[in-house]
Amino acid sequence: MAPETISxxxxxxxxxxxxQVSLVAVNDFHSQDVPIGRVLMEDTRLSIVRSANFxxxxxxxxxxxxxxxxxxSQWEPVLDRWHPKLVITTGKNGINYSIRSAHTMQVTVSGxxxxxxxxxxxxxxxxxxxxxxxxxxxxxxxAVHNLLGAPVEVEILDSVSGSELLRxxxxxxxxxxxVKDVSTGAACE
Numbered sequence: 358m359a360p361e362t363i364s365x366x367x368x369x370x371x372x373x374x375x376x377q378v379s380l381v382a383v384n385d386f387h388s389q390d391v392p393i394g395r396v397l398m399e400d401t402r403l404s405i406v407r408s409a410n411f412x413x414x415x416x417x418x419x420x421x422x423x424x425x426x427x428x429x430s431q432w433e434p435v436l437d438r439w440h441p442k443l444v445i446t447t448g449k450n451g452i453n454y455s456i457r458s459a460h461t462m463q464v465t466v467s468g469x470x471x472x473x474x475x476x477x478x479x480x481x482x483x484x485x486x487x488x489x490x491x492x493x494x495x496x497x498x499x500a501v502h503n504l505l506g507a508p509v510e511v512e513i514l515d516s517v518s519g520s521e522l523l524r525x526x527x528x529x530x531x532x533x534x535x536v537k538d539v540s541t542g543a544a545c546e
Contacts, residue, residue, distance in 0.1 A: 368408045373416075375401040386480055392425040393477055395432070405445060412452050414445040424470045435470065437463040 381395040398420050405414035422436040441458040508527030515522055523531050 371405040373403040416443040
C-alpha cells in the first residue's frame with residue numbers, strides 16, 4: 358500500500374494598524390545634536406492575504422516630510438501631507454501593486470535643504486575610514502537614577518567587543534570613558 362501524501366497549503370493574513378510613526382534624523386557629530394529631517398506617517402494601515410498562488414490586499418497612510426533649517430531654527434516642509442492608497446491583486450501576469458492618490462503630491466526643494474544634504478553627506482564622507490567603515494567619537498552622558506528602593510548594580514558593556522566600560526555598585530557614580538563607534542557605511546546610509 359502506497360503512503361498517503363498530504364498536501365499542505367499555507368495562508369498568511371497580515372494586518373498592520375500602526376497609527377502614528379515619526380522618524381527623525383539627527384546630526385550628532387561633534388556633540389551638535391541638530392535635527393536634519395523628519396518623516397511623519399499617520400493612520401498607517403496595511404492588510405494582506407497570501408496563499409501559494411494568490412495575494413491580495415490594500416493599505417493606506419498619510420505621510421509628510423520636513424527638513425530642519427538650522428539658520429532659521431525651524432522645520433520647513435519637503436513633502437506636504439499626502440494620502441496614497443495601495444491595492445494588491447493577483448492577475449494572469451502575477452501579482453500587481455497599484456499605488457494611487459486622489460490628492461496631489463506637493464514636494465518642495467529649497468537651496469537650503471540641498472545645502473544641508475550636501476553638508477551632511479560631506480561630513481559622513483570625511484568621517485569614513487579606509488576600510489569603508491564610519492568612525493566617530495561619542496561623548497555619552499549617562500545618568501542612572503534608582504527608584505526601585507533596592508540596591509542595584511549597573512554594568513555597561515561595549516556592544517562590539519563585549520568589554521566592560523563601567524561598573525557601578527549601589528550608591529556609586531562614575532564617568533563613562535570616551536567610546537569610538539565604528540559601524541558599516543551601509544548602516545549609516
